[in-house]
Structures are given as C-alpha cells and as structure tokens.
Amino acid sequence: MIIGYECPLLRERFLNSSGQFGDHLPLLESVLLSCDATNLESSVRFRIRLLLFSIALLWQVSSADIALGQRQKAAVHPWLATAPGEFVRLIQAGEVSIEEDDERLRKENRQALTFFELTIDYQYFMQYQTVESGPDGQTVRVNVRYKKPTSRVVHKVIVGSDFKPVAPWSNPLLMHEMDHVAISTDPRLERWIESFFVMERNWDFNFQQSTKPTDGQIQKRIVEKSQELTLDVERWIQFLYDYLDSESVQGTQDIANRSSFYFNLYSPETVAKCKITSFLALTPEQIRNAIKVPKRKLETHFRIRIE
Numbered sequence: 001m002i003i004g005y006e007c008p009l010l011r012e013r014f015l016n017s018s019g020q021f022g023d024h025l026p027l028l029e030s031v032l033l034s035c036d037a038t039n040l041e042s043s044v045r046f047r048i049r050l051l052l053f054s055i056a057l058l059w060q061v062s063s064a065d066i067a068l069g070q071r072q073k074a075a076v077h078p079w080l081a082t083a084p085g086e087f088v089r090l091i092q093a094g095e096v097s098i099e100e101d102d103e104r105l106r107k108e109n110r111q112a113l114t115f116f117e118l119t120i121d122y123q124y125f126m127q128y129q130t131v132e133s134g135p136d137g138q139t140v141r142v143n144v145r146y147k148k149p150t151s152r153v154v155h156k157v158i159v160g161s162d163f164k165p166v167a168p169w170s171n172p173l174l175m176h177e178m179d180h181v182a183i184s185t186d187p188r189l190e191r192w193i194e195s196f197f198v199m200e201r202n203w204d205f206n207f208q209q210s211t212k213p214t215d216g217q218i219q220k221r222i223v224e225k226s227q228e229l230t231l232d233v234e235r236w237i238q239f240l241y242d243y244l245d246s247e248s249v250q251g252t253q254d255i256a257n258r259s260s261f262y263f264n265l266y267s268p269e270t271v272a273k274c275k276i277t278s279f280l281a282l283t284p285e286q287i288r289n290a291i292k293v294p295k296r297k298l299e300t301h302f303r304i305r306i307e
C-alpha cells in the first residue's frame with residue numbers, strides 16, 4: 001500500500017548557530033501550523049538555516065594600513081558605500097555586512113572572520129509503504145522527491161576596531177574575506193543545492209512499536225534526513241572555505257593559479273577530496289551536470305580569466 005500525504009502548512013526551521021568551527025550545535029524550532037491529511041499529494045515546506053563562519057587569518061596588518069582616527073560601529077559600515085563594482089556585486093549577492101567585534105576575534109584568535117548564514121527553502125513529495133509489521137516493530141519504506149529549492153546566503157564580515165586601512169578594498173585582509181564571500185555566493189552553489197535536493201531519495205525507517213507509525217512520525221524522520229542533507233551542503237561550503245585558506249596559507253599568500261583554483265572548485269577531483277559521504281557517491285557526470293554555469297559568469301564572479 002502506498003500512502004500519500006499532504007501537509008502544506010507544516011513548517012520547520014532549523015537554526016544552526018555554530019559558535020565554533022566544525023562544532024554544530026543545532027537549535028531546532030518547530031512550528032506546526034496545520035495539517036490536512038485528507039489529500040494524497042504531499043507538499044511540505046521546510047526552511048533550514050545554517051550559520052557558518054570562515055576560519056581566518058594569521059594576518060599582520062601593516063602599520064601603513066592603519067588610518068588615523070576612530071571609526072565607530074554603525075548599522076551600515078561606511079566601507080560598504082565605497083566598494084568598487086566587482087565587490088558591490090558580491091556585497092549584494094551575499095548581503096554582506098561588516099562589523100567590528102574585538103572580543104569575538106580575540107576569542108577565535110583571528111584577525112578577521114566571515115560568517116555566513118545559509119537558508120534553504122524546499123518542499124517535497126513523499127510516498128511510503130509499510131514493508132514490515134510485527135508486534136515489536138514496523139519498517140516503512142519512504143520515497144521522497146524534493147521540489148526545486150531556493151537558497152539564500154547572508155554574510156557578516158568581522159574586523160577589529162584597530163583595522164583602519166586607508167584603502168580597505170585593496171587591503172589583502174578584506175580582499176581575502178571577500179574571497180570567502182565569493183565562494184559562498186558562487187553561482188554554481190545554487191545549482192549544486194538544486195541538483196542535490198531534487199535527487200529522489202528512498203529511506204527505510206524503523207519504528208520500535210506495535211502500531212503503524214503515524215504520518216507525523218514519518219515526517220519527523222524525513223525532517224531529520226533533510227537536515228542531514230542541508231548539513232552536507234554546509235560541510236561542503238566549509239570544505240571550500242578551508243581549501244581556500246589552505247591554498248592561500250590562511251590568506252597570507254596569493255593563490256598560485258587563481259583562475260584554475262576557482263574554476264576547479266566543483267570539479268570531480270575537488271569533490272573527491274571532501275569527506276562528505278553523499279557527495280563522494282556522486283558520479284563525475286552527476287557533478288558536471290549539477291553545476292552548468294556559463295564560464296563568463298564565473299569569470300565575472302571571481303575576477304578570473306578561464307582559458
């Protein structure tokens with residue numbers, strides 16, 4: 001028996017306010033507004049929000065870079081109004097804000113940090129059937145098809161109160177942070193998320209109970225699985241952030257071949273280096289199909305020239 005289920009107003013938000021690199025402390029907020037179990041088609045909407053930050057920087061700010069005077073914290077940092085065109089695009093795409101936070105930098109032992117918050121909105125259709133049923137347990141086989149999701153990234157760049165470069169947008173420290181922003185606003189990322197989420201999923205869920213699981217119980221398991229998928233995207237971006245830091249020695253050196261580095265971020269070879277099981281299972285063809293973006297778009301985005 002295959003049962004469809006509709007719950008259009010179910011909405012769940014998952015907020016990960018990671019305070020430490022690689023240490024995720026999820027805070028789950030769940031709001032059940034209404035469920036209508038009478039229809040056969042399922043359309044369930046969830047929002048997953050993840051907060052990340054980049055690991056930066058063993059950076060020496062040269063004294064020549066320090067401007068005189070004090071700059072106070074402001075709702076909109078004044079540098080944002082002076083950004084040249086190539087950075088304006090990133091600032092807009094990544095909804096970048098800049099803040100001074102000496103305490104946070106001291107705590108992380110960094111000279112700058114870039115946080116990003118990733119939001120993925122998606123809906124899915126599910127079907128399930130009971131494949132085992134006994135007094136001690138039930139096994140349900142679930143088929144889930146996600147609809148095309150939408151994603152959004154918001155960034156916060158944190159700098160020290162003594163960081164006062166005369167020309168911030170040509171300062172290597174800020175430019176390095178904007179390289180992080182470029183990675184998490186890469187047009188291929190949106191395509192990657194879309195491709196990853198629309199893949200059909202089949203899961204077997206076991207319930208240690210004598211009665212058949214309710215739709216709510218099954219949905220809860222799907223939410224957990226969906227959170228794992230979203231965490232995989234989070235890990236992927238963090239992997240790329242770490243890769244950038246590794247190639248640039250925490251931002252202290254220019255990347256040897258900037259064009260090649262950015263162009264190959266989503267190559268099967270790069271994906272093979274990540275330790276994300278679900279991505280390692282992708283075939284080279286799936287990877288290439290997932291990220292079809294015109295080269296010109298990448299050249300503009302990363303300020304590179306692809307041969």
Ligand SMILES: [Zn+2]
Nearest residue numbers: 055056245251
């Ligand atoms: Zn960095």
